[in-house]
Amino acid sequence: MREQWTRSGFLLAGIGSAAGLGNIWRFSYVAGENGGAAFLIIYLLAVIFIGLPLVIAELAIGSKGRNDAVATLRHEAPTGHWYIAGGLSVVGAFFILGFYSVIAGWALKYFVGAADGSLWAPQQLNAYHAYFEGFIARPFEPLGWQLLMLTLTTAVVAGGIRHGIEAANRLLMPLLCLIVIGLAAYSLSLDGAEKGLDFLFTPDWSAFTRPAVYMAAIGQAFFSLGIGMAIFLTYGSYLDPKQSITKSASIIVLGDSLLAITAGLAIFPAVFAFGIDPAQGPELAFITLPGLFSQIPGGRLIGTLFFGLLAGAALTSMFSILEVPSAYLARRLSCSRRKATLLAASLSFIAGIPPALGFGVFEQVTIGGQNLLDSYDDAVSHLLLPTGGILIALFTGWGWGKRRALEAAGLDNSKLGELWLLCLQYIGPLVILTIFIAL
Numbered sequence: 001m002r003e004q005w006t007r008s009g010f011l012l013a014g015i016g017s018a019a020g021l022g023n024i025w026r027f028s029y030v031a032g033e034n035g036g037a038a039f040l041i042i043y044l045l046a047v048i049f050i051g052l053p054l055v056i057a058e059l060a061i062g063s064k065g066r067n068d069a070v071a072t073l074r075h076e077a078p079t080g081h082w083y084i085a086g087g088l089s090v091v092g093a094f095f096i097l098g099f100y101s102v103i104a105g106w107a108l109k110y111f112v113g114a115a116d117g118s119l120w121a122p123q124q125l126n127a128y129h130a131y132f133e134g135f136i137a138r139p140f141e142p143l144g145w146q147l148l149m150l151t152l153t154t155a156v157v158a159g160g161i162r163h164g165i166e167a168a169n170r171l172l173m174p175l176l177c178l179i180v181i182g183l184a185a186y187s188l189s190l191d192g193a194e195k196g197l198d199f200l201f202t203p204d205w206s207a208f209t210r211p212a213v214y215m216a217a218i219g220q221a222f223f224s225l226g227i228g229m230a231i232f233l234t235y236g237s238y239l240d241p242k243q244s245i246t247k248s249a250s251i252i253v254l255g256d257s258l259l260a261i262t263a264g265l266a267i268f269p270a271v272f273a274f275g276i277d278p279a280q281g282p283e284l285a286f287i288t289l290p291g292l293f294s295q296i297p298g299g300r301l302i303g304t305l306f307f308g309l310l311a312g313a314a315l316t317s318m319f320s321i322l323e324v325p326s327a328y329l330a331r332r333l334s335c336s337r338r339k340a341t342l343l344a345a346s347l348s349f350i351a352g353i354p355p356a357l358g359f360g361v362f363e364q365v366t367i368g369g370q371n372l373l374d375s376y377d378d379a380v381s382h383l384l385l386p387t388g389g390i391l392i393a394l395f396t397g398w399g400w401g402k403r404r405a406l407e408a409a410g411l412d413n414s415k416l417g418e419l420w421l422l423c424l425q426y427i428g429p430l431v432i433l434t435i436f437i438a439l
Contacts, residue, residue, distance in 0.1 A: 005238050006029050009166035013320070016169040018256035019176070019325040020317025022224035024263045024310055025285050032278030033263060034216045034269075035375040036199040038207035040264070042217035047225070047257055050218065050431065053423040054227045054389050055249040057396040058347070060408040062236025063245060066279045068327040069230035072237065073395070085391035086258055087330075093324040093382045096229055098352030100321060101153075104314035105145030105356070108284060109135065111307035120294050128291040132283070143356050147349060149311075154345040157326055165319045172199055179309045180259060183266035185361070186302060187273075196269030199278060200261075212247030213384040215435045219381035225256055226431055234327050245410050263422045266306075269405050280376055285310065322348070355412035386432045397425035424436055 006012065022420035065072025077083070113119030122131050136142055156168045158217045187193060207213050222228050232249075239245070267289075270277050271389030274296075276288055280294035293303030322344055354362060358372030367375040396405050402421065 003161040004240050005235075007240060009162065009170065009241060010243065011248060011255075012155040013316075014172045014232070014235060014248065014252035015255035015259075016316030017320035018225045018252060018317075019173075019259040020224075020226075020313045021100065021310065022109070022220065022226075022317070023179075023256065023260040024267075024313055025103060025107070026223060027220060027263060028267045029280065029284045030216055030220050031200070032268075032280065032284065034080045034236065035204050035207035035211045036278070037201050037203035039206070039213055039217050040261075041203060042201060042208075042214055043087075043220055043260075044257065046218045046221040046431075047253060049423050050389070050428040051221045051225045051227060052249060052253045052430065054392055055225060055232050055253055056246055056409055057392055057424060058227065058230065058232035059236035059239065059245045059249055060405065060410075061392070061396065061400075062233040063185065063208050063239045063241065064404075064408045065233075065419055066237045067322060068237070068331050069233050070328055071167070071331055072233060076404075077395065077399055080399060084393075084394045085388065086230060086233075086392070088324050089228070089233075089388055092229050092380075092388065093321055094348050096380055096384070097150075097318060097321045097325075097345075097348035097374070099247055099348070099373070099380060100314070101146045101319060102142065102151050102350065102373065104149040104311065104318060104373070105142060105147075106136070107307055107310035107314055107341045108149055109141075109145045110286065110290065111304065111311045114293075114300065114307050115291075117247045117300075118326075119290060119307075120300055122291075122294070126288045127424045128294075129283070130288075132144060132287050134178040137363075139357055139360050142360075143353065146352055146356050149314065149318065150345050150349050152315060153322050154341050156315075156319055156379050157322045157345075158341040160337060164280075166321065168319065169316055172316055172324050175313050176309055176316070177259070177390055179305050179312075180262050180266055183302065183306060184262050184307070185432060187266050187268075190270060190273040192273035195272035196267075197265075199272060200268050210299040212437055218432060218435060222385035222389055223381045225253065226250030226317065226320060228288050228385035228392070229321065230324050230388070231329050233392075234324050235320065237327070245408075246416070258293060258346060304431065327386075331418070365421060390429050390432055393424040393428045397421055 061076060062070060065075050067075065069089050070083050073086040074083035074167060077093045119227060122128055156164045158164065268278060275290055280288055293299035322341065324339065325344040326341040329344055330337055333340065355373040355376045362372055365372055405421065406412055411420055
C-alpha cells in the first residue's frame with residue numbers, strides 16, 4: 001500500500017520543499033542584481049499566474065497517477081510520449097540535487113564554523129573573501145560538506161514519507177520560520193533600514209524594460225517553488241484523496257512567497273544600513289554578510305542563526321528533490337526505498353562533483369565564460385526548470401483533456417478552473433517562450 005501524508009504534514013513538507021536556498025541565498029542576490037522592487041513585482045506575478053497553476057497541475061497529476069513521475073505520465077497518457085517529460089525531470093533531479101548540495105554544503109560549513117567560533121577568526125571585514133576562496137579552492141573540503149548534507153538527506157528520505165520526510169519537516173519548518181522572522185525583526189530595527197525597504201518595495205520603473213529582469217524573476221519563481229522537476233507530482237502521489245489540491249497548492253505557494261519576502265526583509269535592511277552593495281551575487285551570503293556579522297554587536301549569534309537557517313532550509317528542499325529519482329528507481333529496479341534512495345543520492349553526489357570543484361581543480365573550465373557552478377545554476381533556472389514547466393503545462397492544458405484535468409484538480413467547470421486552464425494553455429508557455437526569444 002502506498003504511503004500517505006497527514007494533511008498538516010503534507011503542507012509543512014510542501015512549504016519546506018519550496019522554501020529552501022532559493023528563498024534565502026538565491027532570492028537575495030538575484031533580487032539585488034535585478035533592481036529589487038521591480039524584480040519582486042514580476043516574481044510575484046510569475047508565482048501567481050505561472051507558478052501556482054503549475055503546482056496545482058503537478059499535484060493533480062500525481063494524485064491521479066499515484067506513482068513516480070515517469071509511470072504516472074505514462075499511465076495518464078498511454079498513447080502519447082508525455083512520459084518523456086517525467087524522464088527529463090528524473091534525470092534533471094540528479095543534476096539539480098548535485099548543484100544544490102554544493103551550496104547546501106557551504107551553508108552547513110558556515111553554520112558549524114559560526115557555532116564553534118572558527119568562522120569569526122578572520123576578524124576583518126575584507127578578510128572573508130580570502131576565507132571563502134580558500135575554502136572552496138580546497139578539493140576535498142567542499143566535497144566533504146556536500147557529502148554530509150547528502151548523507152543527512154538520504155537518512156531522512158530513506159525513512160519514508162510519514163516517519164522520514166514529514167517528521168523532519170515538522171521539526172525544521174517551525175524552527176526555520178521563527179529564525180527568519182527573528183532575523184527580519186532585528187534587521188528592521190537597524191538605523192538606515194528604510195533604505196532597504198525602499199529598495200525592496202519602491203520599483204525602478206526602467207527595470208521593467210529589461211528582458212533579463214523578467215527572465216531572472218521567472219527563473220527565480222521556478223527555482224524557489226521547485227516546479228518543473230516533478231517534485232509536486234511525486235509528492236502529490238502520496239496525497240490523501242480527500243485533501244483539496246487547489247487549497248493545498250495555494251497555502252504552499254503563499255507560504256513560500258511570504259518566506260521569500262521575509263528573508264528579503266532580513267537581508268536588505270541590514271545590507272543598506274551598513275552601506276553594502278546588494279548586487280554582489282552569490283558572495284553576498286558567504287563573503288559580505290559574515291564580515292558584517294563579525295563586526296556588529298551580537299553579530300555572532302545573528303550569524304549562527306542565519307547560517308543555521310540556510311542549512312536547514314536547504315535540507316527541507318533536498319528531501320523533496322531526492323524523493324523524485326528515489327521513487328522512480330524503487331519502481332524501475334523493484335528495490336527497497338532505502339536502496340533506491342542511496343543509489344539516487346550517490347548519483348547526485350557524482351553529478352555535483354564538477355560544480356563543487358569549479359573553484360579549485362576545475363577552475364579553468366568554463367562554459368560560455370562562466371565557471372561550472374554558475375553554469376549549472378543558469379542551466380537549471382533558465383533552461384531545465386522552465387522547460388519542465390512548459391511540458392507539464394502543455395500536458396495538463398492540452399494533452400490530458402479538459403474534463404480530466406478539471407476533475408483531477410477538483411475545479412470542475414468553475415470560472416477558477418477556466419482561469420487555471422487558461423494560464424496553463426496560453427499564459428505560462430507564451431510568457432516563457434517570449435522571454436527566451438527576447439534573450
